[in-house]
Amino acid sequence: MIEFRNVVKRYRGQMAVDGISFSIAEAEVCVLIGPSGCGKTTTLKLINRMLEPSSGEVLLDGHPVASFEPEELRRGIGYVIQSVGLFPHMSVAENVGIVPRLMKWERSRREKRTDELLELIGLDPAQYRRKYPSELSGGEAQRVGVARALAADPPVLLMDEPFGAVDPLNREILQLEFAALQRKLRKTVVFVTHDLDEAIRLGDHVVIMREGRILQHDQPAEVLASPANEFVRQFVGVDRALKRLACFEVGDYMKRAETITREESFGRRNEPNGDGGEHPILWVTNRDQALVGMLEPELNPGSRLVYRPYVALHPDEVGVRPAASLREALSRILGQGLRAAPVISDEGRVLGEVRLSDIEELNQTGIAR
Ligand SMILES: Nc1ncnc2c1ncn2[C@@H]1O[C@H](COP(=O)(O)OP(=O)(O)O)[C@@H](O)[C@H]1O
Numbered sequence: 155m156i157e158f159r160n161v162v163k164r165y166r167g168q169m170a171v172d173g174i175s176f177s178i179a180e181a182e183v184c185v186l187i188g189p190s191g192c193g194k195t196t197t198l199k200l201i202n203r204m205l206e207p208s209s210g211e212v213l214l215d216g217h218p219v220a221s222f223e224p225e226e227l228r229r230g231i232g233y234v235i236q237s238v239g240l241f242p243h244m245s246v247a248e249n250v251g252i253v254p255r256l257m258k259w260e261r262s263r264r265e266k267r268t269d270e271l272l273e274l275i276g277l278d279p280a281q282y283r284r285k286y287p288s289e290l291s292g293g294e295a296q297r298v299g300v301a302r303a304l305a306a307d308p309p310v311l312l313m314d315e316p317f318g319a320v321d322p323l324n325r326e327i328l329q330l331e332f333a334a335l336q337r338k339l340r341k342t343v344v345f346v347t348h349d350l351d352e353a354i355r356l357g358d359h360v361v362i363m364r365e366g367r368i369l370q371h372d373q374p375a376e377v378l379a380s381p382a383n384e385f386v387r388q389f390v391g392v393d394r395a396l397k398r399l400a401c402f403e404v405g406d407y408m409k410r411a412e413t414i415t416r417e418e419s420f421g422r423r424n425e426p427n428g429d430g431g432e433h434p435i436l437w438v439t440n441r442d443q444a445l446v447g448m449l450e451p452e453l454n455p456g457s458r459l460v461y462r463p464y465v466a467l468h469p470d471e472v473g474v475r476p477a478a479s480l481r482e483a484l485s486r487i488l489g490q491g492l493r494a495a496p497v498i499s500d501e502g503r504v505l506g507e508v509r510l511s512d513i514e515e516l517n518q519t520g521i522a523r
Pocket residue numbers: 165168169170171188189190191192193194195196197
């Protein structure tokens with residue numbers, strides 16, 4: 155979909171991009187990451203011809219971007235930046251409708267599209283359409299910026315540290331919303347960040363840059379498992395094994411869980427432990443099969459299996475959803491001091507469990523060096 159062929163961008167003596175070659179497939183999120191000044195923004199702007207390369211070429215769908223008129227090119231490429239760039243004197247609806255207006259869509263079509271987009275990004279059109287940027291929170295303004303970039307339904311989206319100016323809590327919300335939106339829209343996205351957690355969370359591929367060059371281009375889990383060199387290793391940090399867990403979904407590592415009702419749990423105190431092996435936690439559920447508590451087996455290797463007294467649990471405090479990451483599961487497991495975390499549905503039903511032993515095993519097999 156997008157291909158860089160030996161692209162160089164020089165400013166007088168200064169090398170901003172120093173001969174990069176890589177490709178971005180259709181419908182993937184490719185995250186460019188690296189320290190400030192490494193050439194991320196320059197790389198992005200070479201795609202929509204806000205900058206022209208000193209040498210080499212950038213191709214879009216097999217055609218050099220230089221063969222398109224910049225205006226025509228940019229209609230197919232949405233652009234979102236950190237400071238949002240909403241026009242302060244225009245309402246939310248007018249901001250979102252800028253490109254459709256330039257494309258001379260008639261008013262009713264424009265308005266319909268604007269409302270559709272506001273809904274898509276989770277802002278109630280009736281409430282937000284007439285507001286002005288000064289009346290929005292940072293997170294809301296950023297959502298409007300995304301809606302504006304999506305207005306003409308471009309196949310490609312360039313995002314330059316779009317959530318960089320938002321506080322950590324709201325940034326995480328925006329990231330999750332963006333991930334959900336992308337699952338629906340399947341745009342080809344080039345996303346710039348300097349936040350490694352964001353790169354891991356959102357990227358199908360990660361391109362690590364330094365001084366205008368690409369050091370590694372890989373799936374996030376691969377970058378974390380086998381950093382290409384010492385710089386990448388330092389960059390991804392000493393806790394890369396933990397970070398890597400963010401690349402895997404609970405649903406893919408879930409095992410069958412033992413559940414019993416509260417009534418059944420009264421009779422399950424002490425039983426012969428025939429095989430002497432480890433026994434699972436018994437998750438106790440109510441009539442609606444929602445998690446209400448647990449019986450935890452004692453880990454003594456004796457001949458009797460002993461359950462500790464019943465402990466009441468709140469699903470949202472101990473459980474994880476299938477779409478959560480193994481990193482979240484691990485933090486639940488460690489936070490509760492249990493060997494496993496229950497996987498629960500939105501209604502609190504027990505779907506399975508994720509075990510500490512499986513997470514440990516995954517980390518041992520994955521990390522190469
Ligand atoms: N207009 C410019 N004139 C001169 N040097 C520039 C210009 N724009 C960027 N640079 C330099 O090019 C390098 C890469 O910049 P940039 O792509 O903005 O980095 P990043 O987005 O990774 O922080 C930096 O060293 C920067 O100082």
